[in-house]
Amino acid sequence: MSDKGLATADEVCVEVSGLWKIFGHNPEAILESEETRTAAKETLHEETGCVVAVRDVSFKVNKGELFVIMGLSGSGKSTLIRCVLRLIEPTAGKILINGEDVCGYDNKQLINLRRHSTGMIFQHFGLFPHRSVLDNAAYGLKVRGVAKEKRYEIAREVLNKVGLKGWENYLPSALSGGMQQRVGIARALANDPDILLMDEPFSGLDPLIRRQMQDELIALQSEVHKTILFVTHDLDEALKLGNHVAIMKDGDIIQMGTPEEVITSPINGYVRSFVQDASPTKVVTASSIMEQPNVLLYEWQGPKAAMHLLRTNHLDEVFMVDRAGKLRGLVTLERLIELFRKGEESLAGAVDTDFVTATADAVLEDLFPLAASTGHPIAVVDEDGKFLGEIFDSTIMISLIQGRGEEDTGSTTTRANGKDENL
Numbered sequence: 253m254s255d256k257g258l259a260t261a262d263e264v265c266v267e268v269s270g271l272w273k274i275f276g277h278n279p280e281a282i283l284e285s286e287e288t289r290t291a292a293k294e295t296l297h298e299e300t301g302c303v304v305a306v307r308d309v310s311f312k313v314n315k316g317e318l319f320v321i322m323g324l325s326g327s328g329k330s331t332l333i334r335c336v337l338r339l340i341e342p343t344a345g346k347i348l349i350n351g352e353d354v355c356g357y358d359n360k361q362l363i364n365l366r367r368h369s370t371g372m373i374f375q376h377f378g379l380f381p382h383r384s385v386l387d388n389a390a391y392g393l394k395v396r397g398v399a400k401e402k403r404y405e406i407a408r409e410v411l412n413k414v415g416l417k418g419w420e421n422y423l424p425s426a427l428s429g430g431m432q433q434r435v436g437i438a439r440a441l442a443n444d445p446d447i448l449l450m451d452e453p454f455s456g457l458d459p460l461i462r463r464q465m466q467d468e469l470i471a472l473q474s475e476v477h478k479t480i481l482f483v484t485h486d487l488d489e490a491l492k493l494g495n496h497v498a499i500m501k502d503g504d505i506i507q508m509g510t511p512e513e514v515i516t517s518p519i520n521g522y523v524r525s526f527v528q529d530a531s532p533t534k535v536v537t538a539s540s541i542m543e544q545p546n547v548l549l550y551e552w553q554g555p556k557a558a559m560h561l562l563r564t565n566h567l568d569e570v571f572m573v574d575r576a577g578k579l580r581g582l583v584t585l586e587r588l589i590e591l592f593r594k595g596e597e598s599l600a601g602a603v604d605t606d607f608v609t610a611t612a613d614a615v616l617e618d619l620f621p622l623a624a625s626t627g628h629p630i631a632v633v634d635e636d637g638k639f640l641g642e643i644f645d646s647t648i649m650i651s652l653i654q655g656r657g658e659e660d661t662g663s664t665t666t667r668a669n670g671k672d673e674n675l
């Protein structure tokens with residue numbers, strides 16, 4: 253699995269608070285009384301003709317994070333991300349981007365924000381049909397007045413990044429849907445924005461291509477570390493891509509959390525009905541279930557010390573690390589006994605290097621085949637091979653059972669807007 257880790261933790265890039273968007277005549281009137289503020293979307297529509305598209309929404313997106321806004325069609329996702337750039341004017345609320353109040357921006361500042369700091373990617377690609385792939389990718393730079401040679405150079409670079417080298421001179425119509433969306437992504441990346449806003453970018457693609465594009469986005473993100481607001485109506489996509497997921501219903505964010513929190517502690521029946529089909533195998537990570545062994549063997553210890561360690565701790569096997577904490581092997585009681593039988597002095601002969609490792613972000617689904625391929629615990633290591641913890645078959649089975657059908661405890665879950673809806 254690719255790295256979903258955050259580039260810079262805890263540095264807020266986008267902060268939305270108390271955001272409302274009400275379409276229709278005199279929307280402010282709805283905000284004036286508590287009764288209308290809390291009335292159902294349907295009721296308000298019947299009584300006032302107004303549509304509450306976004307209702308008192310608050311969230312924060314950290315720098316370098318992929319934040320998913322998930323919900324059914326009509327739940328307010330597109331309105332919400334358009335409000336962030338003021339492509340739709342919010343009715344009320346506050347939007348801070350990199351600490352600046354976007355609602356106070358004049359036209360010039362807004363244009364600057366849209367051209368330089370942000371990039372938008374839509375479901376229907378939005379490419380110019382009569383311009384080449386290269387011209388499409390370079391379009392944003394052209395608008396910004398970047399000289400032809402320079403903008404083509406950058407466009408070639410980003411097209412290369414999204415795997416479209418060699419397609420520069422084709423028209424979009426010659427490309428498949430997935431490839432056209434890669435052009436859309438390249439065009440957004442060409443501006444080197446801080447923030448990417450993606451509105452159901454993969455929803456129009458075939459399932460297989462869609463999964464491939466998701467994988468590519470994860471790989472790309474581990475390279476570019478953009479702050480991404482990603483809209484989808486697909487839960488699997490949300491859980492796969494998001495560092496955090498916000499679930500919307502009728503304009504409200506009804507639950508926010510990590511994919512794991514959402515799936516293991518759905519806040520109410522509505523979210524539960526979404527996630528009941530989603531398998532914990534796709535979200536529960538190695539780092540969340542791994543255990544710290546009571547003992548570790550160090551490379552410089554001898555066979556007698558190893559034997560002592562295993563005996564006193566009643567173990568059959570122990571992982572061995574070097575001074576830097578890197579995993580070097582697995583020493584089993586069986587091999588140690590064999591070593592003593594042969595009268596060997598060095599521990600090296602008892603070190604099994606044929607152990608199985610997983611990265612911290614591997615999910616249960618990735619761990620099953622690993623567990624099946626070995627009779628030993630799985631070692632969890634970081635990218636430098638440093639030992640982080642171990643996972644037993646039994647732990648995998650238990651987390652599989654616990655991840656399913658549990659009543660929500662709410663303990664690990666951030667409640668959006670502090671509301672408690674029971675649907």
Ligand SMILES: Nc1ncnc2c1ncn2[C@@H]1O[C@H](COP(=O)(O)OP(=O)(O)O)[C@@H](O)[C@H]1O
Binds near residue numbers: 303326330331
């Ligand atoms: N321009 C508009 N005028 C009136 N109602 C709108 C307008 N745009 C969206 N809506 C309504 O706002 C709600 C949210 O829409 P939208 O943000 O497009 O949802 P989503 O992207 O989640 O499908 C829907 O009820 C939709 O009908």
Ligand SMILES: [Mg+2]
Binds near residue numbers: 331
């Ligand atoms: Mg939409």
